[in-house]
Amino acid sequence: MNILVISDIHGNYPALAAVSQAAAPFDCAHILNCGDSLVYAPFPNETLDWLRRHQAFSIRGNTDDRVIKLLKGKSFKKPSKPEKRIMYTRTAAALTAENQSYLLELKKKKILRLGQAFIGLFHGSPADHEEFLSADTPDKRFKELARETSCEVVLTGHSHSPYHRRAGGVHFINPGSVGRMMDGRPDASFAILRLDNGRIEVDLHRCPYDVEAVVRAICDHQLPPIYGEMFRTGSKRVE
Template sequence: MRFAFLSDIHGNATALEAVITDLNKKDVDHIVVLGDLSFRGPEPKRCLNLIRSLDASVVKGNADEWLVRGFNEGEVPKEALDGLNKERDWTLKRLNDEDLTYLSELPSEMIVDRGQDQLIHAFHATPTSLFENVYPDETTKIEHQLMQKDEADVYAYGHIHLPFVRSFHGKNVINPGSVGLPFDGHPLASYIIADLEEGRHTMQIHRVPYNREHVVELYHQGGYPNIETMGRVVFYGVKP
């Protein structure tokens, strides 16, 4: 069975459309979206509409939680809080109650079982946190914090905006990186396709070009409150 894993779209509907177009050529059986759907991009509403049209399995990310209930103390640096609140207010003006209900009701984790022999444990950051960072080289944290369900064969998460695939004890841990805001210096939209068959896993990271200039222009047209920073992230694939 062929799965596509997408994460961290962050309101970049142009990048998401490019990925969906690419997926339509790949004969994918099911799509898994690993959170952070709308916040910090110029088209939050269109992203939600696109995602909800996919019949995908979707889990909640920290940015989805922030849109619903705001920022709790300690979740973001104090010096960034004012700017993030302005970005959140801007985004909320473009969503309605139904959109926020959809985000609030997303599960924080799930087992994806589409009748295949291999089970997928999907979550945004870790199975117990929407916020904790676990990086590709942190072997101990990967084994103890991500690989918590012994019955799973694949552990899929997002959050760090860095794509990778690693194998442990005959199982795979994968991160598709970010569709909308890559942080690895490679600004193309990122996702993973996984072919899961009995006794065999094939994982491949895909990078998809899209019109980044158009996205930056959308930030300007919409009067986004943090245009310079977000435009740099989109155009160069770097952290804000």
Template sequence: MRIAVISDIHSNLLALKAVLEDIKKRGVDITVCTGDLVGYCTYPNEVIELLREKNILTIMGNYDDAVGYEKFICGCDYPDPKDMENASISLNYTIETVTEENKRFLRELPLEMVLKFEGKNIMFVHGSPRRINEYLKENSKEAEEVMGEFKYDALVCGHTHIPYVKKYKDKYLINAGSVGKPKNGSPNANYIIINVGEELDVEIHSVPYNYETVAEEILKNGLPEKFAENIRTGKA
């Protein structure tokens, strides 16, 4: 069984299309999205509608929650006031852009999902089972705490925008990275494929796409230059 997992698309339609094309070539049985469909880039409606068209199983991310309910706070932890200001600009733009129908879709997304594949129970969340916006960074105290009490075979999340896999005794913590706003130092879109058998094997894929067009659209729409820089560099 091969499960593709995508996450943190953040309104980046070109990256999403490139990843879905790549997935199509790799003999995948099912695709799951762990949230944050919207924010930062300029195609939130198109991203939502493409995922709906493809019937991709999708979890709610903190940005989806904020836009769906028009909260005007994204739930991210930004110690730099400038980053917080930019996040507010992104959120306001996205709330104004997303249609009422698509906001309703975001509101109806589940916070978590547990699926069974070949005897393995795999939980999908955005941040963590404890909070939608909790960062389970690799080797972090938070990850140790969560996995210390985790009852399923694998936990798959996003939110950090950096893909990784780590085993905690007989349980796996897997981060799907980010399709639309990677933070691993490359502008390429990234996602994962989980091969389910006696053990779990995780492939991390990096997909090139025309990120310069996305960066130019960000600037054309009056969003912060920092967003375009992030897309071009793959850095936070």
């Protein structure tokens, strides 16, 4: 059984479409999404429509949490900068009724049994919704987390850092970010998880996408142009 693992789409539908095409030859039985599906690229409905249409197993991430607060008539303290807040307010205002309902129903974690494996979906980690686990996280931390879960596979996002680590008998996998990699390469990131009679294998992948389509959409929506440069350069910020 092949499974497409994605995270941190950040409203970047052109990147998601490219990942969908790149993953097609693997004939994946399921799609697992570890959250932060929205905010920063202006394609919220296209993104959630795709997840719903493909019946992806999805959880919510911290950017999704803030959009949910706005949908509930609440506000949030961070981010405080106007050029960041507008990315959230515009996203919440743009969502269709169907996608509002879909987002409001998402949970912070999900445990699935696929084949013979129990798989946990978390945004940050099993211990903390916003914990940053990366390829450089010490083994000690992964071993601590392994003792806190009964899952054979733990899928996370949030850090935008692709990795496959094994500790305490648990496979920890982060597919990286579909829509907003921050390592200097804008290419989308995803993982293929293979389950075969108890064997667990993982391949990490990158694929190019139409970055300029995102830059044009940011301009067309009169959103801060700094985000266009972030997508172009594959960076978290532009000085």
